[in-house]
Amino acid sequence: MxxxxxxxxxxxxxxxxxxxxxxxxxxxxxxxxxxxxxxxxxxxxxxxxxxxxxxxxxxxxxxxxxAAPESEQGEGGGEDKDMLRNPGDHIVLDLRYGAAELVNGDPESGAEGGTRGGRHVGPGGNRQAVSKRRLRPILKNLIFLEEFRRSDQTIELPGFDVFRVHDLFVNFSEVTDAHVGRFKGFWGDIQDIRPGKNKEHWINTGDKEDVSVVIRQDICASFLSYHRIKWSELEGMHFLVFGWLNRGGKNNNKLWIRPEGFEFTAIYDGM
Ligand SMILES: [Zn+2]
Incomplete structure (x- = not known):
């Protein structure tokens, strides 16, 4: 607009x-x-x-x-559409993309390689195709495809758990007290970025009463280089972050999320 x-x-x-x-x-x-x-x-x-x-x-x-016509919204094809065509697929999130040198030797992620083949997962030993996905195509699907947001597909975050897509992801605008203390894939718009008192950066999704994501000083530099971006360019982007929702701190009721690490975040700057 x-x-x-x-x-x-x-x-x-x-x-x-x-x-x-x-x-x-x-x-x-x-x-x-x-x-x-x-x-x-x-x-x-x-x-x-x-x-x-x-x-x-x-x-x-x-x-x-x-509203911009759908065709101009940069909706992805290929790999993204693939997720919907195969609703039975079990998605394994691949957090290593672009950060191989930083997570090398991680025993959690070393074993499986990049294969997409049949593997026994889920109750009853149902054989499902397993597809590895990076976070950015997941974020694009959340943005553009309601069908994906509501889907029953299983999605695995290695080292954490297996979830249903519709249970795992929560839009920033729909965060409530009920989510406090819970681990989710929170996503939505970045309103603005503000530096904090301890050299951390706050990624705000709205005004004070809305949830913010805190990038602590120790990962600020790696966060920016991982996404190849400047703080100012993040303002207005779409954002996905995995973490627990917290409430409060010193004298406030602020809702905030701290990502497990920079690799637990994705950005997308399509309209
Ligand atoms: Zn309007």
């Missing part, structure tokens, strides 16, 4: 104009943007890796004339 409305000042902004506001003003107003037609919450993207200029996006953004 080229235009969005700020509910704080009641003004409509073009994305180009919004991008030229003083940074402190952007920081406040970006949390209060809506689609001018349907009032869906909008996300401001100042700089995208694709080279696309400043823009707004909203998701889910259905039944709105201002």
């Amino acid at each position: 080229d235009v969005a409305k700020c509910t704080l000042d009641g003004s409509e902004y073009s994305a180009v104009k919004f991008a030229k506001l003083p940074p402190p003003e952007i920081a406040i107003k970006r949390r209060h943007l809506i689609c001018i037609r349907c009032s869906t919450r909008a996300i401001f993207v100042k700089e995208a890796r694709s080279g696309q200029g400043p823009h707004f996006r909203a998701r889910p953004h259905v039944n709105c004339p201002l």
Whole structure:
């Protein structure tokens, strides 16, 4: 979208104009943007890796004339579609991609190799095809395919457990108190990034009452190089993170997630 409305000042902004506001003003107003037609919450993207200029996006953004047509949304094919064509498949998440040198020697992930063949899994010894998937195609499927979000497929996070897709993943906007203390694949939009007091970075999904993801100082550098990205480029992106939901800290009720490691995260910058 080229235009969005700020509910704080009641003004409509073009994305180009919004991008030229003083940074402190952007920081406040970006949390209060809506689609001018349907009032869906909008996300401001100042700089995208694709080279696309400043823009707004909203998701889910259905039944709105201002929503981008499905065909322009960069929906993946190939490997992504494959997951739906084979609903019986057991998915094993592959967290090693792009980080081989960093997790080398991990006994947890060493044994299986990259094969996709039949293997006995699940109760009753049902023979299911096992497919290894990286996190990014999983994130794309979550974004674009409701059928996948609701699917009954089994999905395994090596070293953790086997889950059902519809049980494992929770959109940031649907996080509730009931999720506190639970391990999930949380996903959704990144609203903005703020540095913290201890040189950690907070990936915010909305305003204060919404859940945030904390990237502690010790993994900040590896997190950025793993995703080949700058903090500012993350703002407006789609994000997936595996971890436990926590509540609170010093004098607050903040909901937050700390990823097990940078390899437990994925980003996607399609619209
Ligand atoms: Zn709209």
